[in-house]
Amino acid sequence: MTINIALLGYGTVGKGVYRTIQQHQGRLQKLLGEEIKVVAILVRDIKKHTAPDQSVILTNQYEEIQQLENVDVVIDAIVGIEPAVTYLQNAIEKGRHVITANKEMFAEKSHILRELAKKYHVSVGYEATVAGGIPIIQTLKKLLNANKVTKVEGILNGTSNFILTKMREEQLSFDNALALAQELGYAEADPTNDIEGFDAYYKASILSELIYGEKPKSEQVERRGIASIAKSDITFFNELGLRYKHVATIEYAQSHVKCAVRPVLVESNHPLYQVEDVQNAIHIEADIVGSISLQGPGAGMYPTASAIIEDLIHLKEEDRDYTFNEESALDQQSVKTSWIAYGRSALLQLPEGAEIMKMIANDTWVVEIEGDLSIKDASFIEILGDTTRLKEVKKIH
Ligand SMILES: NC(=O)C1=CN([C@@H]2O[C@H](COP(=O)(O)OP(=O)(O)OC[C@H]3O[C@@H](n4cnc5c(N)ncnc54)[C@H](OP(=O)(O)O)[C@@H]3O)[C@@H](O)[C@H]2O)C=CC1
Ligand SMILES: N[C@@H](CC=O)C(=O)O
Numbered sequence: 001m002t003i004n005i006a007l008l009g010y011g012t013v014g015k016g017v018y019r020t021i022q023q024h025q026g027r028l029q030k031l032l033g034e035e036i037k038v039v040a041i042l043v044r045d046i047k048k049h050t051a052p053d054q055s056v057i058l059t060n061q062y063e064e065i066q067q068l069e070n071v072d073v074v075i076d077a078i079v080g081i082e083p084a085v086t087y088l089q090n091a092i093e094k095g096r097h098v099i100t101a102n103k104e105m106f107a108e109k110s111h112i113l114r115e116l117a118k119k120y121h122v123s124v125g126y127e128a129t130v131a132g133g134i135p136i137i138q139t140l141k142k143l144l145n146a147n148k149v150t151k152v153e154g155i156l157n158g159t160s161n162f163i164l165t166k167m168r169e170e171q172l173s174f175d176n177a178l179a180l181a182q183e184l185g186y187a188e189a190d191p192t193n194d195i196e197g198f199d200a201y202y203k204a205s206i207l208s209e210l211i212y213g214e215k216p217k218s219e220q221v222e223r224r225g226i227a228s229i230a231k232s233d234i235t236f237f238n239e240l241g242l243r244y245k246h247v248a249t250i251e252y253a254q255s256h257v258k259c260a261v262r263p264v265l266v267e268s269n270h271p272l273y274q275v276e277d278v279q280n281a282i283h284i285e286a287d288i289v290g291s292i293s294l295q296g297p298g299a300g301m302y303p304t305a306s307a308i309i310e311d312l313i314h315l316k317e318e319d320r321d322y323t324f325n326e327e328s329a330l331d332q333q334s335v336k337t338s339w340i341a342y343g344r345s346a347l348l349q350l351p352e353g354a355e356i357m358k359m360i361a362n363d364t365w366v367v368e369i370e371g372d373l374s375i376k377d378a379s380f381i382e383i384l385g386d387t388t389r390l391k392e393v394k395k396i397h
Pocket of ligand 1 (some may be wrong): 008009010011012013014042043044045046048076077078079080083099101102103104128129132184186187188189298299301302304
């Protein structure tokens with residue numbers, strides 16, 4: 001018996017999937033009990049490509065793939081909401097399992113595909129949509145069997161973490177670091193998605209739907225990118241013991257999902273401080289188990305292929321609702337958060353109740369507030385980690 005696959009897209013991810021299936025055929029056969037064969041590949045511009053094997057149909061017409069009678073699984077490694085969602089709907093209606101790496105599409109249209117898949121008794125795999133090679137979806141599904149997840153915090157975009165690391169470590173300009181991320185296959189076709197936080201927001205949204213059964217309302221999401229962070233700021237804060245990281249947070253509070261994607265400053269004893277280059281990391285807080293952290297490559301050809309192959313292995317698993325949204329006393333507690341107030345004007349805008357803890361450089365203060373800061377301004381940057389370790393300096397003025 002053979003599991004026949006149609007691959008939509010033959011770029012970084014599509015090629016990674018094809019090569020992985022070829023190179024690990026023996027292992028896959030042992031796991032699945034069947035041979036795995038890519039029978040067709042869809043691309044947009046056929047002139048750019050050659051079929052990797054004579055037996056593989058290479059086409060730019062989806063209808064050709066839809067008409068094939070022997071396809072069991074369709075893997076989506078193309079870009080954007082349409083035509084991907086229509087292709088996958090058609091595939092499901094034909095009784096095919098689908099696997100997607102396409103976060104933009106899945107963040108928007110997951111409900112349509114999952115409902116349709118239930119009706120046609122097929123599965124929808126989406127491990128590759130979040131955090132590249134980190135098996136976060138499977139981990140959460142296992143965790144959610146017993147736990148209520150109270151908060152998820154993490155670096156979910158490999159490209160922006162790579163850029164921030166290269167700007168700090170190698171003094172690369174923003175543009176050169178981005179160009180390198182594109183060359184390495186980490187960035188999205190439109191890298192605005194990476195650097196402006198859309199990609200991390202799509203991923204947070206997918207996690208939110210799995211954990212809380214609902215997506216954050218886009219108009220309530222604070223989404224800020226990294227494009228305005230200057231190399232001089234990175235160096236300045238690095239010398240004070242703080243690293244810029246682009247962090248996504250999701251939690252359930254006051255009966256709705258709260259989501260933010262923004263640059264923060266991380267102190268050296270915080271786990272995210274060491275998460276560098278294209279690495280992603282996810283910290284999960286859950287009520288029974290406590291805290292769990294996962295770290296691994298967040299983008300690239302083989303890490304993403306690994307996530308897609310995992311979905312192949314879990315193909316016949318049922319999709320069910322994992323959500324526990326009852327609020328606990330813990331959800332109601334307001335915690336203190338630490339911020340850098342950067343520049344004299346920031347100090348003048350401090351909200352009532354804010355406490356100035358110390359001055360760590362000229363015109364740079366650590367302040368503490370209850371809960372989140374309502375002022376969304378670049379002169380306030382949240383700090384993660386132990387701020388008592390930051391050195392106090394004498395006031396200069
Ligand atoms: N790169 C990464 O690290 C990761 C990417 N992803 C997601 O995986 C997907 C693919 O990413 P990636 O491989 O990097 O992208 P690439 O740009 O490298 O490749 C995209 C492929 O899809 C094909 N394609 C795009 N649009 C269409 C269309 N409308 N019809 C047919 N074919 C189309 C392109 O064809 P052609 O070559 O002819 O232009 C190309 O082969 C994206 O949704 C991305 O968000 C997810 C996790 C990680
Ligand atoms: N562009 C994305 C690719 C993986 O999801 C990223 O950089 O994280």
